[in-house]
Amino acid sequence: MPFGTTIREIVYEIGGGIPKGKKLKAVHFGGPMGGCIPESLLDTPLDFDKLAKLGASIGAGSMLVLDEDISMVDVTRYFLDFLSNESCGKCVPCREGIRQMLRILTNICDGKGKEGDIELLEEISEVTEAASLCALGKTAADPLRSTLRYFRDEYEANIEKVKSPEEKRE
């Protein structure tokens, strides 16, 4: 793939677009330690620096195209679940940070999200990034940071959905 080709061209012209006419939601780059861009940034050219600026480093070059049915919170949970087995477990920020982030994300996905969860996720991700021993821990929270950057409303909606029935009762 020549650099400079837009992501839109890759997905729609070369890849043939999304099956069954569904809408595209995001394109995720670089595997479980990478990041994603939303549909609105699809005209970004394939370029190391430009994508890195958007929080989606190309990494090994993999591209994961996600359609409108996918929950971005669930995708993030999936990546962290994968990383919790990939971590060697030697240093505390990586081993425990991933464990706690995964727990919070699983709760949100299971409809047990709480107010303050997003802020806690952000705080944990800062610590794992700053204090981990190796690059796995330092970048483990990258998909989380990038989905929070572009799809924060999805996290909020998931938590809000949980909150509303109780509030109605009150």
Next chain:
Amino acid sequence: MMMGKQKKMSEIIIQIDGKKIKAAEGMTILEAAQKADIFIPTLCHHEKLQPYGACRICTVEVEVRGWTSLVTACLYPVEKDLVIKTRSKKIDKIRKMILEFLLAHAPCSLQLQDLAQEYGADQDRFEKESSFCILCGLCVRYCAEVKKKNAVGFVNCGARREIRFIPEIAAAECINCKECFELCPTSYLQAAFVLTESLAFSRDTFQTALKK
């Protein structure tokens, strides 16, 4: 004359928390700080063992040629004119969260509780998962490096990592040693040993070990 062999480790001046301190080249930040009576918290460090850098609680800020970065004091070697900060908002935040992570596993560890008070860590911040082991590796490394027996080791990776006694080695070596017990910050190690002892040691093992 072999100059190289006779040359003493050269003395350098570094700065820790604004104080000028003499240190020898090749020392780690932690060693230099301890020599100058400056406290940096540690959990996985032991002077008889190789630096490990796993708990990350000794994280400090260093400034080299105008660039600040976070490094672990137990691993980072000092160099001429190095500027070190042992406390800052960033450092305290990291230490607080590391303690909160570990207190979810070992809420009763006195060592953790003392540090938690210093850094304002909330032991109930994360849901309890009382594995009682904080995986500092002191027992594993002591057995490997000092005793050279490897009777206790790490198994599994990531969130499933834990320590285990290897029954065959432990049965032969541990009953008359147990030197690692006092190193454990949570006393989980003793529980792990007793469990191995009751499940995997045969009666003969005890008798031969006690006769030694």
